Amino acid sequence: MRTPFVWMVGCLIGLGSMPAAVASGWNMPVGVTDLSREIHSLHMIIFWICVIIGVVVFGVMFYSLFKFRRSRGAEAANFHENTTVEVLWTAIPLLILVGMAVPATATLKKMYDASDAELDVMIIGQQWRWRYEYLGEEVAFNSSMSTPRAQIRGEESRDEHYLLEVDNPLVLPINRKVRFLMTSDDVIHSWWVPDFAVKQDTIPGFVNENWVRINEPGIYRGQCAELCGMDHGFMPIVVHAMEEEDFEVWLAERREEAEQEAMGVDREWALDELMERGETVYASICASCHQAEGQGAAPAFPALAGNQRLIDDADWHLNTILNGVSGTAMPAFRSTLNPVELAAVTTWTRNAWGNDTGDAIQPAAVVEKLANQ
Amino acid sequence: MWGVIKSVLAAFFGVQKEQQRREDFKQGRPMAFIVVGLVMGLIFVVGVAALAISVAR
Known part of the structure; x- marks a missing residue:
């Protein structure tokens, strides 16, 4: 009787240490949009389903291996076909999969619904920088990595945001639905900001849609997530999310700058x-x-x-x-x-x-x- | 006919009773299974498509 008890304690210790791993930064971030929270909780639910299945299946397997070992005189059962068991092991995974697919589909539907956006931003991938165009606002700029090459070559010590800093960050308002229209000038790139749970390929000749409604002001960083050539690792994304009033001020300034530039x-x-x-x-x-x-x-x-x-x-x-x-x-x-x-x-x-x-x-x-x- | 449908359903699910399998193979003519299988396959595909469309609304 002691063996199952030891197994149970072992499993509980294993399960107990899981939250520590979850909070360690290895996990997907919770993010700063309603949708990213939803995606994170889906991810966690499915993770725990997998953990429970893994513990039960391997627990039963190892327990059986140990308990019914030959040295204890266990005899192998020799039978072919058991319809009841076969039906069970087909039906249970089916139910689990359908159970996971229903909430996942509901979230996917929300992710694809880019309608009723209050601001449209065109995101264009280029080897190796991003270009942002605020549609209907006459504001457009390129966003290149600003980490000095000397840091990359190891000649200077690295900044806190090494390889994750740009000259012109994308600026967005919070609490507003922003639609991204995403394409590329050359090869396939992918615009990925984990805190928004947005990872979308930008494909030459295609316009993909995505959207975000940010809840908290802050600086959010991301990277190109599709291997796009030599400097794939050197085209980071930085987003400044601002209060709506601050955003309007910023936008007006950029518009002014563009006008000055046109006059120049x-x-x-x-x-x-x-x-x-x-x-x-x-x-x-x-x-x-x-x-x-x-x-x-x-x-x-x-x-x-x-x-x-x-x-x-x-x-x-x-x-x-x-x-x-x-x-x-x-x-x-x-x-x-x-x-x-x-x-x-x-x-x-x-x-x-x-x-x-x-x-x-x-x-x-x-x-x-x-x-x- | 009902027996054929049941066997095709069992094949969709992936589990069949050994006794029923022997019974099916006694007939020696596969045509009924092929036709019923194709028709039910079509019904399944249309059903999934209808479900997807109704969910997407």
Whole structure:
């Protein structure tokens, strides 16, 4: 009689330590939306069903192995077919599966219902950054990782949010249903923020939908969850969730900035101004491939520093940035960057690292070129 | 006919009595089982689709 007792105590100790494992950070987060809470509780219910089944099945198995061992004179029963047992072991799993599928389906239905959103944000995956466009608001920006390369190479100590920090985070209001329209410019990426329980593939040529209604303000981080090439690990997601009033203020500021930027297209820019702006754009957009010093990374990413064709042919240089190079990793930036950014980054790459052409490419010239193509 | 339906249902479920199995194989003609199996398969698929559509409403 002692053996089953020992087994039971062992199982109870095992079960008792489970909550510790659950709270350890290894588990799925509860998250900050109603839906993420619901998904978390579904996950836990199914987890515990699996634990109970595992304990019962392995408990019975090990108990039987031990209790009816041959050295104690146990004889093997030799029978074929028992309809009652077969019906039971088919019906019970069926009922368990249906029992799990009913609440899971109810939650799935809610996840797919992106109707009646109060704000639409287009999320575009690019090798290797995210682009966010607030539809109908004239606000759009790129969001690149801001962790310095020196930290990645181990030359500096790592920040708290190593590889999970960006230059321009996505800003969203709390308590509002935000619909995401998700696509990609190049390969399949996946926009994943665990605290929202959102993980959605972004596929070139497709627009996927998802939505979120955040309950608590805060900073939430995520990553690309679909292997998308060399810097797949270096395109994190950061979301600032703000109170609605703060969000409106932020949005108005960004709108203002966009207007200023649009006005800046017409005026004549000084070389220094363009260089200053171009350096920022280069660091955010170009440096992941062409490297911080323009030295490139052979064989995929050509060097820009000392690139003779680039130095000799300003027209070809600007064209390459606007339209990309088909069949290579160089994408077209004509719609990702605005004319000021395009002019600035062209100017920067024509003058940095000893290229020294002295050319100042004007935003107005870029606008003209875009209009003629 | 009822016996054929019962056997097809048992096959769907995956469990059949040995005695019934012997009985079925005595007939020596598989056509009835094939036809009833196809018809019931169709009914099952339509039933699942109808359930899914009604839930999705």
